[in-house]
Amino acid sequence: xxxxxxxxxxxxxxxxxxxxxxxxxxxxxxxxxxxxxxxxxxxxxxxxxxxxxxxxxxxxxxxxxxxxxxxxxxxxxxxxxxxxxxxxxxxxxxxxxxxxxxxxxxxxxxxxxxxxxxxxxxxxxxxxxxxxxxxxxxxxxxxxxxxxxxxxxxxxxxxxxxxxxxxxxxxxxxxxxxxxxxxxxxxxxxxxxxxxxxxxxxxxxxxxxxxxxxxxxxxxxxxxxxxxxxxxxxxxxxxxxxxxxxxxxxxxxxxxxxxxxxxxxxxxxxxxxxxxxxxxxxxxxxxxxxxxxxx
Amino acid sequence: xxxxxxxxxxxxxxxxxxxxxxxxxxxxxxxxxxxxxxxxxxxxxxxxxxxxxxxxxxxxxxxxxxxxxxxxxxxxxxxxxxxxxxxxxxxxxxxxxxxxxxxxxxxxxxxxxxxxxxxxxxxxxxxxxxxxxxxxxxxxxxxxxxxxxxxxxxxxxxxxxxxxxxxxxxxxxxxxxxxxxxxxxxxxxxxxxxxxxxxxxxxxxxxxxxxxxxxxxxxxxxxxxxxxxxxxxxxxxxxxxxxxxxxxxxxxxxxxxxxxxxxxxxxxxxxxxxxxxxxxxxxx
Numbered sequence: 001x002x003x004x005x006x007x008x009x010x011x012x013x014x015x016x017x018x019x020x021x022x023x024x025x026x027x028x029x030x031x032x033x034x035x036x037x038x039x040x041x042x043x044x045x046x047x048x049x050x051x052x053x054x055x056x057x058x059x060x061x062x063x064x065x066x067x068x069x070x071x072x073x074x075x076x077x078x079x080x081x082x083x084x085x086x087x088x089x090x091x092x093x094x095x096x097x098x099x100x101x102x103x104x105x106x107x108x109x110x111x112x113x114x115x116x117x118x119x120x121x122x123x124x125x126x127x128x129x130x131x132x133x134x135x136x137x138x139x140x141x142x143x144x145x146x147x148x149x150x151x152x153x154x155x156x157x158x159x160x161x162x163x164x165x166x167x168x169x170x171x172x173x174x175x176x177x178x179x180x181x182x183x184x185x186x187x188x189x190x191x192x193x194x195x196x197x198x199x200x201x202x203x204x205x206x207x208x209x210x211x212x213x214x215x216x217x218x219x220x221x222x223x224x225x226x227x228x229x230x231x232x233x234x235x236x237x238x239x240x241x242x243x244x245x246x247x248x249x250x251x252x253x254x255x256x257x258x259x260x261x262x263x264x265x266x267x268x269x270x271x272x273x274x275x276x277x278x279x280x281x282x283x284x285x286x287x288x289x290x291x292x293x294x295x
Numbered sequence: 296x297x298x299x300x301x302x303x304x305x306x307x308x309x310x311x312x313x314x315x316x317x318x319x320x321x322x323x324x325x326x327x328x329x330x331x332x333x334x335x336x337x338x339x340x341x342x343x344x345x346x347x348x349x350x351x352x353x354x355x356x357x358x359x360x361x362x363x364x365x366x367x368x369x370x371x372x373x374x375x376x377x378x379x380x381x382x383x384x385x386x387x388x389x390x391x392x393x394x395x396x397x398x399x400x401x402x403x404x405x406x407x408x409x410x411x412x413x414x415x416x417x418x419x420x421x422x423x424x425x426x427x428x429x430x431x432x433x434x435x436x437x438x439x440x441x442x443x444x445x446x447x448x449x450x451x452x453x454x455x456x457x458x459x460x461x462x463x464x465x466x467x468x469x470x471x472x473x474x475x476x477x478x479x480x481x482x483x484x485x486x487x488x489x490x491x492x493x494x495x496x497x498x499x500x501x502x503x504x505x506x507x508x509x510x511x512x513x514x515x516x517x518x519x520x521x522x523x524x525x526x527x528x529x530x531x532x533x534x535x536x537x538x539x540x541x542x543x544x545x546x547x548x549x550x551x552x553x554x555x556x557x558x559x560x561x562x563x564x565x566x567x568x569x570x571x572x573x574x575x576x577x578x579x
């Protein structure tokens with residue numbers, strides 16, 4: 001039989017390049033990261049000594065690592081709780097058709113589509129220590145007195161508030177559109193039946209809409225969480241981890257340790273602390289996918 | 296459109312409008328701010344007494360002139376397009392056949408492989424950039440856009456394979472069967488019948504791949520070292536923000552120009568993207 005007609009062989013030939021590419025450029029580097037984390041390898045150095053779990057142990061003793069771990073969890077959890085609440089409100093508001101809906105959708109999507117590093121520079125300007133438009137506006141409205149002028153990116157708590165704000169800003173569009181997809185997937189008869197049975201707004205919301213949209217909301221939240229947990233762009237552009245490492249996250253710490261500090265093994269170890277969380281997210285998604293297939 | 300759970304009456308409408316207006320303002324404000332800043336003169340910008348929403352001096356094109364003539368912005372845009380086009384071609388060549396294979400030919404195991412492939416999209420650059428930088432230097436691709444051409448498909452292929460699988464699944468199997476009865480081989484049916492029907496899917500892959508390339512930051516920051524070889528997403532924050540002097544006008548112009556046009560294109564395809572994203576979570 002010719003290859004073009006042999007289904008088994010053809011399917012393998014069509015699939016092989018993608019599996020090969022992923023194996024070589026995701027699988028192999030991942031294994032390499034594991035190997036590095038067990039060695040004392042450094043940038044430009046030739047030493048490749050096996051040091052066991054020393055890098056991991058050193059990380060766990062390092063106060064800057066522990067602070068980064070705490071910051072990462074705080075950053076990811078808080079931002080995604082906010083995203084879940086806000087995107088639900090926005091998706092429900094956007095369900096109704098109205099004139100100019102497409103332009104609203106375009107504008108709401110902008111933060112997700114724009115390159116994150118560039119959108120974040122917009123925020124760098126908005127949070128500027130001297131020209132912050134937020135401070136100017138709040139002072140003009142007499143919400144801030146003449147002596148109040150917060151330095152958003154220069155004070156530890158405010159810096160954390162700032163990076164969480166930007167993370168919410170950039171993840172909100174994705175969560176909203178995913179939720180909108182979920183909402184419009186609910187058959188109209190279910191809403192009609194609830195209406196006939198006299199369900200009020202809140203009962204309708206909590207007993208029908210939310211339970212039906214929950215699986216999809218979970219997917220959106222998991223994605224947002226994974227992005228927030230592993231990303232360094234917002235931190236890198238806005239605060240460089242400062243002031244005094246109060247916004248340093250695991251991803252940015254791994255970057256500074258390996259690229260600026262030259263400690264590849266130590267950097268790889270820090271980055272690999274992300275892995276258990278990612279694996280848990282992956283398992284959760286797989287289970288959801290399987291459940292969707294069974295039902 | 297489901298309206299069952301919307302709030303009723305004038306109060307409900309007003310609340311709805313308020314929510315939408317507030318969120319739209321939150322999402323779009325930074326871009327509006329970029330646009331205003333782009334056209335301001337620098338001594339207008341640098342007077343803290345000025346109302347930042349107003350123009351005290353006439354708008355100027357100086358910031359744009361500086362951006363295009365005195366910075367490497369055009370060069371970075373060229374690099375981005377260069378890398379983007381090549382990555383799109385590689386992704387199409389590899390992900391489209393793979394998506395078809397997963398959708399049609401491999402049966403139940405195809406489903407599993409598809410999910411696994413999608414999950415590799417979750418392995419972040421943060422874990423991979425350290426070993427990949429070694430790979431790049433072994434191949435002598437340090438400080439070359441070719442390093443990005445090589446590495447970017449590692450995250451565009453999984454995602455686009457998954458997207459294409461979704462597209463091919465909704466085409467009825469009878470279509471190929473009819474074509475095969477008419478004398479085409481299986482592969483011939485894929486190329487001559489199924490592919491032309493999937494132009495929308497292919498376009499979606501093109502747009503999303505290009506957007507992912509435009510957005511990528513960590514690899515470009517790690518693999519590229521000289522200013523002239525950067526892409527926009529790294530060049531602008533690295534070289535227009537340096538030292539104490541911020542050229543906010545040109546900087547905001549760069550951010551706006553690189554952000555907003557692609558958003559219009561993206562908007563046309565976003566529904567398909569969402570459908571692909573949520574395939575695993577909803578039935579059908």
